[in-house]
Amino acid sequence: MNNKTIPHMPSPPKPFYTRIKTWLVLAVVIAIYAWAFSGIPFTGIKQTAWQITKAVFNGLFHPDWNYVYLAEGEDLLRGLAETFAIALFGTTISVFLTIPFAIWASRNLIRTRLFSGASTFTLSLIRTFPDIIMAIIFIKAVGPGAFAGVLTIGINSIGMLGKLNSEAIEDLDMGPSEALKACGANRLQTIWYAIVPQAIPSYLSFALFRLEINVRSAAILGMVGAGGIGTPLLFALEGRTWSRVGVILLGIIVLVTIIDWISGKLRRRLVQGKA
Amino acid sequence: MKPSEGYPVKPSPSLKKWMTLALLLALLWLSVRETEASLSELIGGIPEMGKFIAKMFPPDWKYLRVVLKPMIETIQMAILGTTFGAIFALPISFLAASNVTKGWALRTPARFILNLSRTIPDLLFAALFATVFGYGPLAGMLALSFFSFGILSKWAYEAIETIDNGPMEAMTAVGANKLQWIYFGVIPQVLAQFVGFVMYMFEINIRAAAILGIVGAGGIGIYLNRTLGMFRYDQTVVIILFTLVIVLAIDAVSSRIRGKLI
Numbered sequence: 001m002n003n004k005t006i007p008h009m010p011s012p013p014k015p016f017y018t019r020i021k022t023w024l025v026l027a028v029v030i031a032i033y034a035w036a037f038s039g040i041p042f043t044g045i046k047q048t049a050w051q052i053t054k055a056v057f058n059g060l061f062h063p064d065w066n067y068v069y070l071a072e073g074e075d076l077l078r079g080l081a082e083t084f085a086i087a088l089f090g091t092t093i094s095v096f097l098t099i100p101f102a103i104w105a106s107r108n109l110i111r112t113r114l115f116s117g118a119s120t121f122t123l124s125l126i127r128t129f130p131d132i133i134m135a136i137i138f139i140k141a142v143g144p145g146a147f148a149g150v151l152t153i154g155i156n157s158i159g160m161l162g163k164l165n166s167e168a169i170e171d172l173d174m175g176p177s178e179a180l181k182a183c184g185a186n187r188l189q190t191i192w193y194a195i196v197p198q199a200i201p202s203y204l205s206f207a208l209f210r211l212e213i214n215v216r217s218a219a220i221l222g223m224v225g226a227g228g229i230g231t232p233l234l235f236a237l238e239g240r241t242w243s244r245v246g247v248i249l250l251g252i253i254v255l256v257t258i259i260d261w262i263s264g265k266l267r268r269r270l271v272q273g274k275a
Numbered sequence: 276m277k278p279s280e281g282y283p284v285k286p287s288p289s290l291k292k293w294m295t296l297a298l299l300l301a302l303l304w305l306s307v308r309e310t311e312a313s314l315s316e317l318i319g320g321i322p323e324m325g326k327f328i329a330k331m332f333p334p335d336w337k338y339l340r341v342v343l344k345p346m347i348e349t350i351q352m353a354i355l356g357t358t359f360g361a362i363f364a365l366p367i368s369f370l371a372a373s374n375v376t377k378g379w380a381l382r383t384p385a386r387f388i389l390n391l392s393r394t395i396p397d398l399l400f401a402a403l404f405a406t407v408f409g410y411g412p413l414a415g416m417l418a419l420s421f422f423s424f425g426i427l428s429k430w431a432y433e434a435i436e437t438i439d440n441g442p443m444e445a446m447t448a449v450g451a452n453k454l455q456w457i458y459f460g461v462i463p464q465v466l467a468q469f470v471g472f473v474m475y476m477f478e479i480n481i482r483a484a485a486i487l488g489i490v491g492a493g494g495i496g497i498y499l500n501r502t503l504g505m506f507r508y509d510q511t512v513v514i515i516l517f518t519l520v521i522v523l524a525i526d527a528v529s530s531r532i533r534g535k536l537i
């Protein structure tokens with residue numbers, strides 16, 4: 001390289017080592033990919049795949065509109081309503097259950113490191129726990145149906161909401177609560193009058209954000225029997241009635257889009273109100 | 276009402292607030308009815324749940340040998356799914372970013388595809404691909420590819436829209452074409468961030484991959500379903516714990532790499 005022509009330029013300290021390191025990283029990445037590709041049977045595609053794909057697309061473009069409303073029940077609209085009900089009720093439960101976790105996990109309210117650490121650990125454990133498995137456990141308890149879905153979403157959302165809220169509390173301005181403490185307010189009074197008013201906008205905003213996730217989640221929980229539109233979808237897939245699969249897919253897309261849109265609007269308003 | 280003491284007075288905000296609250300409560304009441312929630316059912320179900328959990332112990336640790344291979348398959352599905360999702364996400368995120376694609380004729384359809392793919396949950400993709408391509412890890416890989424595509428491209432185009440426009444203006448001034456412009460002006464600014472997104476997506480996909488098997492899309496989820504069906508909860512708990520350990524380990528490695536990149 002022409003940097004040898006510049007006399008003041010010191011040579012790089014460990015060129016050999018860095019070059020080896022780059023090659024090593026590259027080799028590891030290639031090895032990982034070779035290993036990953038070896039595990040997926042690309043050749044084992046069903047002969048009928050192309051025909052089924054055509055049938056699926058045909059169904060998607062010719063949805064079974066009759067399924068949207070059936071007089072005797074078990075139709076698309078009722079399925080979507082149940083899905084939304086599961087998401088809304090589940091989110092509401094988790095919004096209340098989150099409060100103690102959020103307070104316990106925030107370092108500026110709880111000074112005992114061990115205590116807040118235990119809460120952070122519990123929250124991350126809940127976040128890693130797959131919602132589908134939780135749904136299966138709740139189905140064992142209350143039987144298959146929408147209520148199992150509600151409980152799953154109610155418990156499973158605590159993980160994320162607790163983390164976000166405790167971080168938001170840690171970022172709060174502690175001025176007001178110190179002022180209250182100086183006036184002789186007790187712990188509960190400080191939380192109620194200094195922390196809560198500041199935390200409310202982000203708390204509601206997180207709840208709406210989680211509602212968006214939970215609508216998607218409620219749409220699939222039915223696949224293991226926890227109510228909502230997932231159950232008829234699974235039946236339609238298994239029965240290969242593609243026009244019905246098509247109309248259910250469209251229904252889910254419309255529901256999720258509407259909820260995202262409303263929730264996004266409300267969240268923007270909350271953020272503006274806070275600023 | 277006159278604004279006194281310099282404070283702006285809002286015209287009766289309380290009515291609107293009460294209406295919102297009433298609407299929310301009405302929706303909630305309807306939800307409770309729709310889902311047939313009952314506290315007594317929950318309390319009555321607790322012993323059932325207790326029995327279920329009691330049956331998990333002691334865990335059948337020998338079952339680890341059986342689920343090792345599907346667990347490896349799960350990781351492979353997640354690696355490839357994330358990669359294919361990322362490969363397709365990058366070009367479309369350029370089309371969706373308003374500072375790269377100035378014309379709406381390309382940008383609007385690109386954003387439409389993104390929004391559409393993000394409305395469909397991962398398990399739904401998996402169920403769809405499993406019926407089309409047959410049960411197995413290929414369906415899972417495809418499901419994760421589509422799922423990652425939607426999320427990654429949204430993150431990527433939002434990152435692209437926040438970059439510094441100085442280098443690109445300089446390049447336009449010296450006559451660079453669009454491809455040169457993207458390659459030398461945009462990519463260097465977003466690459467590290469994009470790799471960070473991909474690693475994070477990989478963490479999400481490992482969790483997702485572990486359950487895709489429930490609808491037949493390969494990986495450890497198949498065994499989860501099987502052990503539950505045979506009431507071998509002592510084996511189910513082994514799968515759950517194994518999954519948690521793997522997810523936590525990969526999270527730790529991946530967030531370390533992400534920390535180095537950013």
